[in-house]
Amino acid sequence: MSNKTYDVAVIGGGFFGCEIALHFHERGYKTVIFEKESDLFKRASFINQARVHNGYHYPRSLLTALRSRVNYPAFVRDYREAIYDSFKQYYAVANQPSKVTAVQYRRFCERIGAPLSEAPADIRKLFNSDLIEEVFETEECAFDGNKLRDLTKKKLKKSKIEVRLGTEVELIKSAGKEGILVRFKTGGQEGTLEANSVLNCTYSQINVLNARSGLPTIPLKHELTETVLVKVPRQIEDIGITVMCGSFFSTMPFPARSCHSLxxxxxxxxxxxxxxxxxxxxxxxxxxxxxxxRTSFSYMVSDAKRYLSVVSDFKYIESLWEVKTVLPQSEHSDSRPILFVTDHGIKGYICIMGGKIDNIYDALDELDVYYDSKKKNGKKKAH
Ligand SMILES: Cc1cc2nc3c(=O)[nH]c(=O)nc-3n(C[C@H](O)[C@H](O)[C@H](O)COP(=O)(O)OP(=O)(O)OC[C@H]3O[C@@H](n4cnc5c(N)ncnc54)[C@H](O)[C@@H]3O)c2cc1C
Structure with missing residues (x-):
């Protein structure tokens, strides 16, 4: 295969890789995307809970909550076509052993400026009042993974960015002073190309590529997760419910399949x-x-129905399995900062992972800061 040269090679055709490629393209960089699957958004960018976080989920991490409050309106504006908001989102605060009380939760929402009101009586009566202290109505929507992928594809097509599907990057290595060599495989055929910058946006696979390339491992935590898709009874079809804060559960619309997740x-x-x-x-x-x-659906139901009896009537559809990756420091606070590591073993090689979908704005900000400072340093050296 021919040995072309690019300004930027993005590895990973999920939401982050595609948006980052578009961002570079807008700045005039010649960009290519590699995706090992047969299509874009086959992995975590489709297999997730589909919540556009508006801060409510993070009473134990004020920074993540505040960043969500900033990114939420931007995401809803920029991806309007993929937004699903024809439902009401309720957050219920459990009694013991919740990590926050209803008073603390209310105060937290006030601090982050997140709209919160008492849920109406017909909603409150769905819950077991012995176990649930308070139920709040919030403002939080979902996204449709299919529509988000289609929107992204439309933008990529318009930009004419080269997208190499079914192409797995095997390794990268330094190709002299300014370049990075990317070795990849499409079908059985190997190829290489060179780029000035390479962005590893492979989410749970970040260190697999690092190891194959002889580069250091970045500390990450992985979980093999099960998201169960369910048909819910009519009375909760138009609502989402999250029980806080600790070892509880969530059920909310999963728009891409017109059902709910559990x-x-x-x-x-x-x-x-x-x-x-x-x-x-x-x-x-x-x-x-x-x-x-094996599915844990029955365990989920056994526990969740104690708080919300209607869960007993959930009908199992299927389980979506995916590996969820977070930074190890998120373990206790449940925070979701991005991973942004520049010049990781090779100048111009960057590893990026967004802990949640709206973090794309934080990732793009970091990239702008990095490239602007690179440009400035370049100019200084030239003088
Ligand atoms: C179970 C679960 C629930 C979640 N719930 C939410 C939620 O409700 N709200 C929210 O905001 N976020 C949620 N997230 C997080 C969110 O899904 C991720 O932050 C986001 O999708 C990451 O996007 P990405 O593009 O980095 O990863 P991905 O979509 O996984 O994209 C990475 C791509 O890289 C490709 N790839 C890997 N290795 C190679 C290689 N060597 N060569 C070429 N291609 C390669 C993969 O095939 C994949 O397509 C959840 C995640 C999970 C797993």
Whole structure:
């Protein structure tokens, strides 16, 4: 295959990789995207809870809550076509062993400026009042993963950015002073190209590529997760419910399949592991493909129905399995900062991971700061 040269090579055709490629293209950089699957958005950017976070989820991380409050309106504006907001989102605060009380939760929402009101009586009576202290109505929507992918594809087509589907990047290596060599495989055929910058946007696979390229492992936490898709009874078809704060559950619309998701803090993660420096990282996708996990739907229902009896009538549709990746420091606070590591072992090689979909704005800001300072330094050297 021919050995072309690009300004930027983006590895990973999920939401982050595509948006980052578009961002570079708008700045006039010749950009290429590599995606190992047969289509874009086949992985975490489709298999997730579809919540556009507006801060309510993060009473234990004020910074993540505040960043969500800033990014939420921007995301709703920029991805309007993919937004699903024909439902009401309720957050219920459990009694013991919740990590926050209703008073604390109300105060937290005031601090982050998130609209909150008492849920109407017909909603409150859905809950077991012995176990639920208070139910709040909030302002939070969902996104449709199919529509988000289609919107992204439309933008990519218009931009004429080269997208190489079914193409797995095997490794990268320094190609002299300014360039990085990217070695990839399409079908059985190997190829290489060169780029000035390479962005690793492969989410759970970030360290797999680093290890293959002989580069250091970045500490990350992974969870093999199960998101159950369910048909809910008519009375809660137009609502989403999240019980806070700790080992509870959530059920909310999953617009891409016109149903609801059911997730549980205890039963959604089936397995947890860590990428640590000096340890060979597990190939999360290969591991998931080779495993045959059994659904925890019945456990989720057994626990959740104690708080919300209507859960007993949920009808199982299917389980979506994906590896969820977060920074290890998120473990206790449930925060969702982005991973942004520049010049990781090779000048111009950047690893980026957004802990949630709206964090794209934080990632693009960081990229702008990085490239602006690079440009300034370049000018200084030239003088
Ligand atoms: C179960 C779950 C629930 C979640 N819930 C929410 C939520 O409700 N709200 C929210 O905002 N966020 C949520 N998230 C987080 C959100 O899904 C992610 O932050 C986001 O999708 C990450 O996008 P990405 O493009 O980095 O990753 P991905 O969409 O996984 O894209 C990475 C791409 O890289 C490709 N790739 C990997 N290795 C290679 C290689 N060597 N060569 C070429 N291609 C490669 C993969 O095939 C994949 O398509 C959730 C995540 C999970 C897993």
């Amino acid at each position: 997730t549980h803090v205890r039963y959604t993660p089936h397995e947890t592991w860590y990428d640590k420096p000096g340890k060979q990282p597990k190939n999360a996708h290969a591991y998931l493909d080779g495993s045959n996990p």
